[in-house]
Amino acid sequence: MLIVTAGIIKKGNKILITQRKDEKNQALKWEFPGGKLEEDETPKECLRREIMEELDIKIEIEDIYEVVYHKYENVTILLLCYMAKYILGNPRAIECNDFKWIEIEELKDYDLAEADKKIRNKLLGSGLNN
Template identity: 35%
Template sequence: MNAWRNNVKKRIEVTAAVLVRDGKVLGARRGEQMSLAGFWEFPGGKIEPGETPEQALHRELKEELLIDAQVGDHLVTTEHEYDFGIVVLASFLCRLQEGEPKLTEHAEIRWFAPEDLLSVEWAPADVEAVELVLARMQQP
């Protein structure tokens, strides 16, 4: 039984903000000290015990980007298996309320026009959300 238990990967529940402003979407490139270094992602982070995904997202945006954002509709929840565990990522549409995003943990942040979203390498767990955002933004 112990051998089976050792093969079960840890589930890591995280949340992400799809921040849209003036027709552009905010992406963040993971820093060298982070797992998945160099990949782009929608900003967010781990859901702590007792938090809802929305509460976690609000907290993470304050900590990581020094902003306040209104967490809106749930966009998609995806799962992706990495070597370190299974990431369960809940992505939400968000609106910037206060502050301008600032670098604290990421190597770079950028506002992407829809046509530029696929010009960078996104973390695998974020890809489905990127595709959904792109489809929504390209609708007439």
């Protein structure tokens, strides 16, 4: 099983979502940016590193928001999803196909990775401040 971190990165009433590259698992699906936990790093270190590598921005990581266990056909993940605040830098799509700042309600319009649907539903139910 893979342990994966992801961040709901807030800037005002918007959050940042990224689109996976077409050569990767869950190709072209939209997700919350992050990636696989490596040896000898904490989940928060992993998330900070992945956000730098993927988008080259700085974030402040807050509390855990949701944990999702999901079985895909070829891989099983434990997704640790954190709330986070945008701090600085202009995002660049370095290790993703595209990115977008969107409002929570717009999550309905994107083809999200299956594991993320539970997170989307929770966000739609309670908004950004809970």
